[in-house]
Amino acid sequence: MGRERIRPGSIIDGFEVGEKLHEGGMAEIFAVTKPGCDLPLVMKVPLILEGDDPTMIVSFEQEQMILPRLSGPHVPKTIAIGDFSREPYIVMERIAGVSLLEKFKAAPLPISEVVEIGARVAAALASLHRQDVLHLDLKPSNIMFRPAAEPAKVVSGFASGEAAHEKAEPAKVVSGFASGEAAPSFGGEAVFIDFGLSRHLKLPDLLAEEFRVPMGTAPYIAPEQVMKLREEPRSDLFALGAMLYALATGERPFGNPKHTTKALMRRLYEVPTPPRVIRPEVPGFLQEIILRLLEVKPDKRYPSAGQLAFDLAHPDHVVLTERSRREKTHWMRNFLAGRFGGAKAPLTRLEAYRHAATAPIIMVAVDLSEGGASLHEPLRDILRRLLATAPESRLACVNVLKTAVIGLDPLTTESGESVHVQRLVELRGWAADMRLPPERITFHVLESADPAEAITSFARNNHVDHLVLGARGSGGVRRYLGSVSTAVVAEAPCTVTVARVPPAESEAA
Amino acid sequence: MRIGILSDIHANREGFEAALSALRRLGTDRIVLLGDIVGYGADPEYCVETAARLMEDGAIGILGNHDAAIDGSDEDMNRIAREAIRWTRTRLLPEHRAVLKNLAISHRVEDALFVHASASQPAEWFYITDERNAERSLRATDARITVVGHVHRPHLWRLTSQGTATGHAPHQGVENPLAQSQRWLAVIGSAGQARDGRPGAGYGLLDLARRSLTFGRVDYDHYTAARKVREAGLPDQLAERLLRGE
Numbered sequence A: 001m002g003r004e005r006i007r008p009g010s011i012i013d014g015f016e017v018g019e020k021l022h023e024g025g026m027a028e029i030f031a032v033t034k035p036g037c038d039l040p041l042v043m044k045v046p047l048i049l050e051g052d053d054p055t056m057i058v059s060f061e062q063e064q065m066i067l068p069r070l071s072g073p074h075v076p077k078t079i080a081i082g083d084f085s086r087e088p089y090i091v092m093e094r095i096a097g098v099s100l101l102e103k104f105k106a107a108p109l110p111i112s113e114v115v116e117i118g119a120r121v122a123a124a125l126a127s128l129h130r131q132d133v134l135h136l137d138l139k140p141s142n143i144m145f146r147p148a149a150e151p152a153k154v155v156s157g158f159a160s161g162e163a164a165h166e167k168a169e170p171a172k173v174v175s176g177f178a179s180g181e182a183a184p185s186f187g188g189e190a191v192f193i194d195f196g197l198s199r200h201l202k203l204p205d206l207l208a209e210e211f212r213v214p215m216g217t218a219p220y221i222a223p224e225q226v227m228k229l230r231e232e233p234r235s236d237l238f239a240l241g242a243m244l245y246a247l248a249t250g251e252r253p254f255g256n257p258k259h260t261t262k263a264l265m266r267r268l269y270e271v272p273t274p275p276r277v278i279r280p281e282v283p284g285f286l287q288e289i290i291l292r293l294l295e296v297k298p299d300k301r302y303p304s305a306g307q308l309a310f311d312l313a314h315p316d317h318v319v320l321t322e323r324s325r326r327e328k329t330h331w332m333r334n335f336l337a338g339r340f341g342g343a344k345a346p347l348t349r350l351e352a353y354r355h356a357a358t359a360p361i362i363m364v365a366v367d368l369s370e371g372g373a374s375l376h377e378p379l380r381d382i383l384r385r386l387l388a389t390a391p392e393s394r395l396a397c398v399n400v401l402k403t404a405v406i407g408l409d410p411l412t413t414e415s416g417e418s419v420h421v422q423r424l425v426e427l428r429g430w431a432a433d434m435r436l437p438p439e440r441i442t443f444h445v446l447e448s449a450d451p452a453e454a455i456t457s458f459a460r461n462n463h464v465d466h467l468v469l470g471a472r473g474s475g476g477v478r479r480y481l482g483s484v485s486t487a488v489v490a491e492a493p494c495t496v497t498v499a500r501v502p503p504a505e506s507e508a509a
Numbered sequence B: 001m002r003i004g005i006l007s008d009i010h011a012n013r014e015g016f017e018a019a020l021s022a023l024r025r026l027g028t029d030r031i032v033l034l035g036d037i038v039g040y041g042a043d044p045e046y047c048v049e050t051a052a053r054l055m056e057d058g059a060i061g062i063l064g065n066h067d068a069a070i071d072g073s074d075e076d077m078n079r080i081a082r083e084a085i086r087w088t089r090t091r092l093l094p095e096h097r098a099v100l101k102n103l104a105i106s107h108r109v110e111d112a113l114f115v116h117a118s119a120s121q122p123a124e125w126f127y128i129t130d131e132r133n134a135e136r137s138l139r140a141t142d143a144r145i146t147v148v149g150h151v152h153r154p155h156l157w158r159l160t161s162q163g164t165a166t167g168h169a170p171h172q173g174v175e176n177p178l179a180q181s182q183r184w185l186a187v188i189g190s191a192g193q194a195r196d197g198r199p200g201a202g203y204g205l206l207d208l209a210r211r212s213l214t215f216g217r218v219d220y221d222h223y224t225a226a227r228k229v230r231e232a233g234l235p236d237q238l239a240e241r242l243l244r245g246e
Helices: A054-069 A100-105 A111-130 A153-159 A163-168 A234-249 A261-268 A284-293 A305-313 A331-339 A370-389 A419-432 A451-461 A476-481 A484-491 B013-026 B044-056 B065-070 B079-091 B094-101 B131-139 B222-231 B236-244
Strands: A015-023 A027-033 A041-046 A078-082 A089-093 A143-145 A190-192 A361-365 A394-402 A441-448 A466-471 A495-500 B002-006 B030-033 B106-109 B112-115 B145-148 B155-159 B165-168 B175-177 B183-187 B201-207 B212-218
Touching (some): A100 A143, A111 A143, A111 A234, A111 A284, A234 A305, A305 A394, A370 A495, A451 A484, B002 B013, B013 B044, B013 B201, B013 B222, B044 B079, B065 B079, B079 B236, B131 B165, B145 B201
Parallel strands (some): A466 A495, B112 B145, B145 B183
Antiparallel strands (some): A041 A089, A143 A190, B002 B201, B106 B112, B155 B183
16 A cells, blocks of 8 residues: 555644554554544554555454444543545544553562452453453553542442451451452553454454464463454453463463464463462462463353452452362373373363353342342242353342441341341341352342442442342332332343232232 | 345245335435345235336346246256246236346446346356355455345355455344455345245345445234235245245
8 A cells, every 4th residue: 555654743634643652563553633622532553564464454444343333431432433445544532541561560469459450351341242342362551541530449349348248257258358458549440452353243253264373462362262263252351361360470371472373272271370389378269260260161261251350349259169279280280181182172162152141140139128028039039030041140149238327327236246247147048049059149238328329339330230129019108209129220230120029919018 | 325235035025015114214325126026925016016116216126046037947946946936927927027037137336246146157046155155256256345145044255365255144233344455245135035044024235335234134024925825826835934934
């Protein structure tokens, strides 16, 4: 393409090109301005020279196709697209914060910071996957953090509300950090950049069958990507696992292999050295999470980014398996697997692709007061049906301990037991006959003066996909004063199912 | 330019009307009838007359193998298709036949080529159901976008820079951007005899300015269409097919 190169001072479709901010292998990034546009902007321009690899053009077109279809705080806002018939570029919002690469220089990081980074990136991934887009090239330089405008939401999730819960169950607290430690002070929401290798699940994949070597970045690429599979959302979870491993230990789980199929094949059978072997203070729950993310088979990883974010926000709820207790590198096992054909075995039959929608986080708000009792069975009925149809779903059972707006309520019963603990026990009892395995169910008692607000905040902060609660009666007073369920239906960020008792049996409200 | 595409109407009045009004709601600058106006269904006269009116208003009419068989040979057809063609011949007047005779084998609008079956030897009516046939069609033309029907199952193929064809079943109602660096081959679903597992009238919307293609489908009264097939004494399998969409 014999066109003139874009350089500082050029004017392209009304955008004035400023300084060059970055030059990578595939593209250059310039600061640009446009009269009347206050948002700081950058222009990404592909580095396409005569006779270049056509896959570079295709990759840029794929990014041009995907970026404008994305929305929300976790992606840069697309402003304009210039097409290949004239001048190919993408003008987008300039993200002011720092990239995760900065943090990598300081690794290993404090554990709380690793968890915090993981939670924020997982939240961003949940948003991306919900929009049918897989990033497929997650690495430290492709993840930015917006400047902190306010304390990040995820932090409050486990710092305040859960602290009391941890006290309630000291046996399950695997490290002492979550309750007391101050939140790390860098940055706001995670933002993904560079969608050149990404995939939109509802659009043609221009990159399918374009590359001879696997696409991705060697230390982070998932095993199925090595096998050229590009429709697996959990590939992004693997990459995040590799990053968290490196942030927690200072070492990469598979080193820094050459970018050849042969070198990358090793991760199809190798079990990485457990993080605790490298850094003993890595808590069991974090080792559990990281090694689960690095599982060879996607089915053994977290079913969705939302569920991962949930565990990172509630470390005391992580179910610890054999992974959390591993204490040595399985040199012999790895050697034998590589030598004797274990190499291809794990992925010869890839499980059919399943959308994250089959692994929803379901939340039930349970009213444990006497008036709520008639709704218990209808609620459990709905949940049984939902849980049966989505075998990878998980259930968060929530009860709100209502506190007075002014003044202090007694938080212990007359016999001296904590009301909070009492509620947790009742909540577990309520859920017992649904017989869910521990890894599919968690229990949360929230303290709030405003139950509806507490329920919707919990749903929002924990990426809940489906919220189930009961409505008591439909009588006069509620109609005028408004009920919890009405307020939740109006404000909840997700699907809401409201259970009711059939009219004949309901008490007058 | 927004081009509405109707393919494989197959004398199905109900499907034709539903797909056409779906396109009218979306807004089009031009209509392309991508072949096989007749054959299989019970309303050949209505469909040919409607097609003729559309063409008077600027629509492009492409010849399909069933249209060609009316005044040509039906030797290559399977038994059921042949039976339907023979029945259709008894219904069509010379005016109807003249409309079918005037259909074009292919037509080009800017860098888009419209042809019923394949750009490779169009009158051989190859089915683009695999990489090999997709590749043959893509190599037989320099058009950046080829639009065909004939298969009755929507598919979107392209030629990779490695020189091979690859494709996928497109999502209904999603606007697919057609990247400029690629050459594309779109198989539009049938308006009159769906074979992709669900009764419904398929259509396509090609936007040349936006370089995008949307595969659409609309539900229609396939019960009535199937009942008419039975009442006409056409092979029962043809009615079953409309009911099942496969």
